[in-house]
Amino acid sequence: MVTLAEVAQHAGVSASTVSYVLSGKRSISANTRQRVERSIRELGYHPNAGARALASSRSNVIALMIPLRTDMYVPVMMEIAIAVATTARTHGYDVLLLTGEEGPDAVRRVAGSGLADGMILMDVELDDERLPLLRGGGPAARAESRVGDDQPAVLIGLPADTTGLTCVDLDFKATGALCVEHLAEHGHRDIAVIGEAPAVYERHTGFAERTLDGLRGRARELGLRLLHRPCEGGYDAMAVTLARILDERPGTTGFVVQNESAVEPLLALLRQQGRAVPEDVSVVAICPEQVAVQASVRLTSVAIPAQEMGRRAVEQLVAKFEGRGGDEVVLLAPELTVRASSGPAPGRP
Amino acid sequence: MVTLAEVAQHAGVSASTVSYVLSGKRSISANTRQRVERSIRELGYHPNAGARALASSRSNVIALMIPLRTDMYVPVMMEIAIAVATTARTHGYDVLLLTGEEGPDAVRRVAGSGLADGMILMDVELDDERLPLLRGGGPAARAESRVGDDQPAVLIGLPADTTGLTCVDLDFKATGALCVEHLAEHGHRDIAVIGEAPAVYERHTGFAERTLDGLRGRARELGLRLLHRPCEGGYDAMAVTLARILDERPGTTGFVVQNESAVEPLLALLRQQGRAVPEDVSVVAICPEQVAVQASVRLTSVAIPAQEMGRRAVEQLVAKFEGRGGDEVVLLAPELTVRASSGPAPGRP
DNA sequence: GAGAAGCGTCGAAGCGCTTCGACACCCGCC
DNA sequence: GGCGGGTGTCGAAGCGCTTCGACGCTTCTC
Structure with a gap:
């Protein structure tokens, strides 16, 4: 396993410089950057996810909770899941798949362990028991037993009370x-x-x-x-x-x-x-x-619009990570496509 | 966020003792164990996944690569995915969802970064380009450019050449x-x-x-x-x-x-x-x-038998983690259920 | 009753990375 | 020609956990 330090040595720079090349958080001269990048390529370096998460307290992982049932609207769920996964990748995130099985405990576990930076919940019920853990914002909510300090979350679906929640759904x-x-x-x-x-x-x-x-x-x-x-x-x-x-x-x-x-x-x-x-x-x-x-x-x-919903959910979540945009309910406008199954009622032109 | 050290202090023991209580890797007196467990509960402690992964070089995550296409056998895929996720949880693992999109790079990335301890691949093609990276065992394979030292993997499906691979599939x-x-x-x-x-x-x-x-x-x-x-x-x-x-x-x-x-x-x-x-x-x-x-x-x-396949795949993988069982091809025996759509050919009793 | 053998606990050394402050250097300016 | 301000790089201090060796205590053995 190749480490940052080895890359640094190989490129003749310090570890921190390599880190900055990778993150772009400080400016690096073109020359140095190229040397480092070359070393990375030659050694086949991959940053260690655990170490990264530990040092930065960001895991670059999004948790996705899907319903356990496989009896209904499966294709929709699947499409959403795939859209979430691919969109997440374009933003540099991986997706952790959770089933509803664990219920609210999964929320606590994931939030508490720093396994994920935030979560997307599917198949939210009107009065979902996971919601109290996720509400942010409102001073009333603050008092309740919430997960740490805000586990950023986006719901796909629309619960009865959306205060302090971000939701994406078809209208x-x-x-x-x-x-x-x-x-x-x-x-x-x-x-x-x-x-x-x-x-x-x-x-x-x-x-x-x-x-x-x-x-x-x-x-x-x-x-x-x-x-x-x-x-x-x-x-x-x-x-x-x-x-x-x-x-x-x-x-x-x-x-x-x-x-x-x-x-x-x-x-x-x-x-x-x-x-x-x-x-x-x-x-x-x-x-x-x-x-x-x-x-x-x-x-x-x-x-x-399953894909659209998955995509929007990720984008909302990423926006939260970056401090942009607060709680918001995104309702996608429905579009009706006329095909061959509908026409005038009998006896009508 | 509560840390191990805080739990230790609260319970009046050292950090390592708490760690051993958690992992069970050394014997702990009943008295101490109870004190520690109580502190854990009271403080609402959750071990930090990143720190754990870093220190132990085990992430307790299984990566699942699903096909990107959403046009075929979707319910089967979904059922497998859910079975994988729930089975993984019973073994203490979480599941990382990868789409086929990235191709072989995803394998390198996940293996190299220690994001997951092993992976399950679905929808494997006869001559899949991800396979060379995953073959273990055989001395011939050793020479090839493989991922680190064995990225444990299980395929759902059956490629043309199964040398050095573990596969689960319906026969x-x-x-x-x-x-x-x-x-x-x-x-x-x-x-x-x-x-x-x-x-x-x-x-x-x-x-x-x-x-x-x-x-x-x-x-x-x-x-x-x-x-x-x-x-x-x-x-x-x-x-x-x-x-x-x-x-x-x-x-x-x-x-x-x-x-x-x-x-x-x-x-x-x-x-x-x-x-x-x-x-x-x-x-x-x-x-x-x-x-x-x-x-x-x-x-x-x-x-x-989608669920069965998912379950077996996880079990094979976990067995690998624990050093049990090597490469193996598990073919599930088909079962035909007679229902109302088949009967004697016309003109036959 | 002395030594061996466990058992339970502790301290310290990392795991590989990020990030902060420090520092050296170069540029342009008055 | 000295000074201020960038710019690019480095060193070191952790992040929270696991794990190894060490150590003191109790219990057993002859």
Whole structure:
């Protein structure tokens, strides 16, 4: 293993000079810099992460807490995770992967041990038990038992109370509203919402409820009828859900789907029942782009900007490290892409 | 931030004693241990990871390299990653998430900097460029430019040459054979294989080719006709692929599918063409359990044991850390679960 | 009852790096 | 020609922990 000292000796300078070449925190003459860089290359030097962390009390690591469950919106999670990892690298950070398993203890452990400089939390619940540890800022919060002095953190998702927190998320309320608007414009009056699995609502993962808020609010404003039904993914569950919906509201012509694994089953079932999409029935999905494009009918959809969310989260966090920008809620504006699954309601031009 | 020294002072012992209480590397009287543990609790002490790594030259971190692509077998990747993370925690390790993006450089960086004690690589290609850096053991290898002195590593996947490497994977060759056998037993004579996307074969990700080996070998032995067609996921691609297959081999009654995102489209298309599953046509999938269960027809399938793979990879790696066990190839035996998508060929009891 | 053998604890020496203050030197200026 | 102010480099002091050898005490053995 090559050390700083060896590089210094090889280049004929002192250790501190090598360090300054590496960090750029003091000016170094071009000549010296080149000699040092050459030595680094020749010896194949890599700075020791532990020593660095110890001396500088910065680990250059970002912790990412992902949910333990692998049963829902997996592709979204994965995309976010990858976006976080790659974006972090461009800022010189590595990513530590934590699962929700440990719960709040993981926050304490990571913060306390200096394993990471900050953390990004995914799948935040409305009243997440990890939040009290993370709130910064407010004088009220200061008094509480928080982690050391500010463990910088960014949430992907939106808890009920965002005081002292930085959050990044899609604006799900606007997303809901957008879907309803689109269907309303095409003359649909009776809309059914295929929601996430009941468990998602029970956990109070905010996004599902916020979407519902948006859907309901807009429907009310526009005078539409809206029926919401949670749905486990899969064909069987969807069959049951759909039957109930059509039983209760036979006149339904517009569907909004927020459960990836219900999308294809829904299309199959509609087809099977002789309801053509988009001639008889319109479907709008809230899902990753790829799902929308690969479905058996190319779906009109609001994309979940997973990459963007991951990227923004990292950037917010890095900004915090650098003392820039404080607590902030970043809500990404939804964009609805019209594809082949939606059109005028029957009997409308 | 609380330090070891503060704990020591609080407990009225020396720093080294506290350290030994923590590590258990020397015997400590029950009395002293309790005093120390109490102080640790009262002060909320967390050992500093950097200092620890520096002093012990062990980081207690495992690096996990996942593929950058988010376009295929995502759920499998995610499940493996989560299994790795949770298993690692039970052994006292954290997981550093690396994307394939950096390529071999990531291996050098992590190994050289002591960021991790070892690594797990996913999505290994047959002749992966990261491998030369990782081979241990063999005297021939010793001569090559390897990373320091052995960066312990475990691959998930199986490269062409496994000398000096430890690998964990599903036995895809046996998997292929198993699928063919199942169909053969039911009297199917003409079998079509819907493979992964062409890109997967071009990259020489071994698993796809090994599956094909198994399929072909067994088909030859049993005298069956086998047609293999790669297929991008999605409805449209599947439609084209299926049309070609049925054009070329109209008598096809058995399908083996190895592409998650082709499964549902295939079922939909068959249905649409009036071919009943399993009465007219049998389908066997190689996919995660959940996909098989959630499909519109409950699929006979060989499950991809993602969790098991992640767990085993970590255990192999930890064994290496502890000097136990050398290079080894762990191939998990496939298990075929019969569900509702396969049965006797038409005209067979 | 003296010596051997453990056991439990301590002190000190680093691990490889960052960073602060000091210092030498060179430039330009009055 | 001396002085102020940059600029580039160095030395040394830690960062918080692990670990080795040493040491004193108790217990055992003959």
